Amino acid sequence: MKVAITGLAGFIGSTLAKQLKNNGHNVVGFDNYNDYYDVNLKHKRANILKSEYDITVNNIDLMDSRGLTDFFVYEKPDMVVHLAAYAGVRHSMEAPMKYVMNNIVGSQNLIQAMEAANVNNVIFASTSCTMHGNPLPWNEQEKLGPQLNPYGYSKSCNENQFFTSNIENTIGLRFFTVYGPWGRPDMALFDFTRAIMADETIKVFNFGDMKRDFTYVDDIVNGIEIVMNNMTNRDIYNIGYGEQVQLMDFISEIEKNLGKEAKKDFVAQHPADAKETWSDTTKLQKLGYKPTTPISVGVKNFIDWYKGFYI
Numbered sequence: 001m002k003v004a005i006t007g008l009a010g011f012i013g014s015t016l017a018k019q020l021k022n023n024g025h026n027v028v029g030f031d032n033y034n035d036y037y038d039v040n041l042k043h044k045r046a047n048i049l050k051s052e053y054d055i056t057v058n059n060i061d062l063m064d065s066r067g068l069t070d071f072f073v074y075e076k077p078d079m080v081v082h083l084a085a086y087a088g089v090r091h092s093m094e095a096p097m098k099y100v101m102n103n104i105v106g107s108q109n110l111i112q113a114m115e116a117a118n119v120n121n122v123i124f125a126s127t128s129c130t131m132h133g134n135p136l137p138w139n140e141q142e143k144l145g146p147q148l149n150p151y152g153y154s155k156s157c158n159e160n161q162f163f164t165s166n167i168e169n170t171i172g173l174r175f176f177t178v179y180g181p182w183g184r185p186d187m188a189l190f191d192f193t194r195a196i197m198a199d200e201t202i203k204v205f206n207f208g209d210m211k212r213d214f215t216y217v218d219d220i221v222n223g224i225e226i227v228m229n230n231m232t233n234r235d236i237y238n239i240g241y242g243e244q245v246q247l248m249d250f251i252s253e254i255e256k257n258l259g260k261e262a263k264k265d266f267v268a269q270h271p272a273d274a275k276e277t278w279s280d281t282t283k284l285q286k287l288g289y290k291p292t293t294p295i296s297v298g299v300k301n302f303i304d305w306y307k308g309f310y311i
Contacts, residue, residue: 003228004077004119005029006110007084008057011183012125012175014045016081016221021053023225028075030060034102036086037185045182062106065113072117079228082110082124085154088186089129089272092151103154104161111165120168121231123224127155128176128213128240128277137213137278140174140236149272159236169231173224176240176279180217180298181305189299192254193306196262202251206269210247211276213240216293216301223289230287240279241291253295257303 003020007013008029017027033042046057060067062084086092086102107124114122129152131138133145147153162170179189195202223239255261269275281289293301 001079001228002026002028002075002077003079003081004072004075006062006080006082007031008049008055009033009042009046010083011045011180012178012217012220013081013083014049014182015180015217016083016224017049017055018053019221019225021055027053027055028058028077029055030058030071031084032061033059034086036088036091041182041185062102062109065109068109068113069116072113072119076117077119078121079231080110080114080119080122081224081228082107082122085125087151087184089149089151090270091186092149092154093272096150099150099154103151104157107158107161111161111167115166122162122167122169123171123173123227124158124162125155126159126172126174126236127152128174128238128279129274130156130159130174132274136276137242137280138238139280140238140283148274151272163234168233170234171227171231172236173227173239174236174279175220176213176215176238176277178215178217178220179302181302183217183302188250189254189302190306192251192262193258193303196254196258196260199263201263201265204247204251204264204266205273206247206275207266208248209275210269210273211244211278212247212250213243213277213279214245214250214295214298215239215241215279215291216298219291219293223284223291226284226287226289237284238279238281239284239289240277240281241293242279242281244276244278245295250295250299253299254303257300
């Protein structure tokens with residue numbers, strides 16, 4: 001199968017590309033290398049894809065309608081996995097227009113380019129944020145909840161955009177706190193690890209009273225590949241680990257692997273944050289999804305990578 005990945009130099013996109021190539025798929029795609037976080041990390045991921053997997057990351061922006069159309073007409077992929085987006089719930093409160101333009105307008109440009117090129121299969125990234133306000137664990141059948149931040153409402157809008165498009169088979173995946181090697185520097189695991197190693201103080205929001213459903217990146221890409229093999233006309237799936245982890249337990253796991261206690265500044269809850277998340281993955285499990293990486297293993301894998309990459 002020929003698979004086009006948007007956000008190919010990103011954390012999930014590059015990890016997915018490696019697995020798909022190893023499993024015999026032809027992988028193409030693009031990234032705009034935006035500067036939301038360290039662009040060098042994106043270039044290093046792209047360099048590995050090129051040198052070790054013979055996958056080229058084209059430099060195309062979702063705002064470039066002509067470039068998108070030309071890409072799809074030329075490549076004619078069987079499947080698109082749309083991961084490109086401005087990420088980060090807290091940052092979205094500071095720069096909402098970037099999320100409106102990149103995530104909403106950019107996704108509409110992608111939809112129109114796919115329609116013009118008659119590409120009829122797409123899996124797009126949504127987020128657990130869209131279900132905020134519903135009873136936990138969050139189930140796909142619940143109504144979209146009130147959004148706490150522009151990132152959340154941009155992804156809520158994406159679901160409506162793709163489901164009302166003319167693309168024949170369209171599936172959304174609501175990701176739950178993805179982490180692992182090569183992860184984003186703005187995510188808690190990366191940020192905490194960097195700060196603790198630098199003997200800096202970490203901010204612990206809501207005075208530590210938070211819970212997250214942390215999902216290891218390998219489990220995420222396994223779930224994406226399962227969905228690729230089970231495409232339907234319109235559908236949505238939660239993709240998480242299926243368990244809650246207390247924030248303080250998460251920090252303790254980082255401290256244990258670093259052999260160093262964090263300096264902590266306990267602060268109030270950030271207005272963009274949900275207090276807790278928790279996925280009901282029953283629907284995806286029926287297709288064979290079974291996450292296998294607990295926090296104890298995932299955090300160790302990340303810190304081993306971090307030390308090897310930065311030290």
